[in-house]
Amino acid sequence: MSTSEHGEFEDTKKSPYRFEYYDSSWELEMMKDLEENPDVKKWTKNHGIIIPYWDEDTKLRGFKPDFLVEKEDGTKEIVEIKGRHLLPQFKKKMESAQKWCEARKIVFRVISKY
């Protein structure tokens, strides 16, 4: 799929890193949005979070969500960009992520771009 455009977003100000890797043009768009959005204080894709979930074959797997964001008002969000997920375990991942975030008072959002 042509969403395999990947590269480094160099123009970071709110991220702790000199650059951030993006794996699709949507992620790149998202990065630009996050930089511009005045409500966003900090963000990164390199957050090290791995959310455990059980897939259809009842195997424990790890799922790495896309973005960790901290807002100006102190709330935190995990943002998952949807679009390339045509795999059946997507739903499982999302459910686990939702639970994981709830336990930590983190808002979980899925952004879909079509």
Next chain:
Amino acid sequence: MKSAKLGDEFELWKKDFHSVKDNTRRFLEHLCEDKKKIGRFNLWKHQLDAVLRVIYSYEVLGKNNLLLNIVTGGGKTAIIGACISWLKMSHNLDKFLVLVPNLIVRDRLQKDFLVTGKEESVFKQFDFFPTEFKNLENELNAHIMEQGTSPQGILDSGIIIGNIHQLYESNTSGKRNLDWFLNKIGNFAIFNDEAHNTPADEYTKVLKILTHKTSFRMDTTATPERADGKPLDSEMIIEYGISPALDDGIIKSVVVYQPDAKIIELTYTNKITGEKKKVTELDKEFKEAESNVKQFQWIMDAEPMKKQISIALKRFEEQKRRAKERYKPILFMVTMGIEEGKRVREVLNKDFNLGRDKVLLVTEDTADEHVGYKPDGESLTAREAATNLGKLGTNFEVVISVMMLREGWDVPPVSVILLLRKFVSQVYGQQVIGRGLRKIREGDERQILAVVDHPKLQHDWLWRKVGASGVRQVDTEDVLGDEDIPVTPKIQKLIRTENLIEIPSPEYETKIDFEAILKKVPKREIKKNWKHILDSVEYDRDKWVISKTKIEQMRKLIVDKERRMEILSGEDMDIKEDLIKKDLSKDELEELFKEQIVEMASNLLIEYGFGGLKKGILYNVILDHIKLKLLNGKNLSDAKKEEIEMVLENIEEIRKNFTQPIVDGILGGENVNK
């Protein structure tokens, strides 16, 4: 050769530079300042490390016979320059004898060290002397010892550069020079740059005679094995080889290009007897020629020579394209003998239209040959032209050399090396490849040194030694892209710690019932009969629907450039269906189909822990499976549009059959989890 590990004590010493002379401390503090701020160069990390190790070994440990093993292209000259500056400042040494292996290195070092020269000396470039010691810089100047020059320069200059032969007792001027060193000047330091490859006996003798006046000796080399196999007597305090230098972005990666040995056969003709032989029948001759026992009497035949040249010229064009006119790449051809070198020059002229304005032949015999004119109208010799190679605005782009440019001549723009000879000794082979290793421009850009070789030359050992990133078979007419350029490793540096986001700890545990789940997990086994299982799968096609929604979405992902953004809650997974429905053409569908299968294969490989290399195998199995089960055995091109649509629409159903045991079976079960 002894090897010293300086260890923790050295690491501690670096923190405060204790137990050194005051002037040394001043020198070190000045050396560690950022010189970029004042428009000068900083030493590379390993160069600074080398200088610190030298100073620590000498002043703290009291060792004065040191060896630095630094990869070719690793900037040995600057290290020598820094050490000269330090010895001059702190140890009242006024004379520095720099021994070089050949004339080319000598010329280059003279330029680097010449304080009054037109180009800036290394002392200025790196700003080695602190302000209050700047006057010392003027006392250094470089003198060249050569046949017929007066030894007066030994008195007048601080740095005396020469070949070890200039100090041999067996010749008159050597004897005189040696006498001046022993009797007319004070103590001195010796820098031995790649000189250990000189035949040993007299070399050792000279150094021995000079010992009692030598306050400090430092050998530098990229190849610590000596040509004669004897060990070196100095103590190695740093080893900076190819792999760290690649990581630090200082040298290029070597990529080797070879023709199919069946298509290009290397044959030779004896220039005296006219006898013909294959390259594999000449092992003894190569060996004897390399160890100077017997001259090489054979010349490569025109046919293979032309073909090898043609491959090299193709690589050269590619390297020129990559240079983007920022620098001038050089094609370096190495032949076995002088006559063969001349033959190559003829072939280049006749068959490739490369005349003497572009091609430079440098051998011991032709070093002083007139090859053109300098801007001021004076005659230009081959050796002088060799020193200026690669500068923008110069003509020469192909250099043919026999053994002349073996050591020390690292003109960075050597981008392609054509080997028209076999290497037998480890040292020579590495030295020749070493000519092209230094990266042309610093920074993140990855560069390669393309080496054109032949399988029958049996250089595998050499490619291992120089850490070649690949050996690739090519045809004479192949034109390549940039697939052999290694990907730049980029480090995602943390630069704003204040922007790190703290992840809150969970307020309650999200419990997982492992026991219950484990019970459900079937014992995993590799399905040897995977084909049978896949073939017996039945799809309930009656229940399959073609809504085209999914296909539309797949297609949208590919073609829709005008994306709009929509935020859904985490719960809401459904995709909006108000998409404009548009029929895809058969071609578009086929394309989409293939992409989906590739995607599926990739995802399966990642999921089950296989590397990407097996994607093709899996792709073919999936495709065969779909053909058999869903396309009535037809090929994709023969399938109906609706059939392809149906497959696309229900691709997840197909994927479900490719469970881990099945994929393990298909790929032979060698996944990375095991």
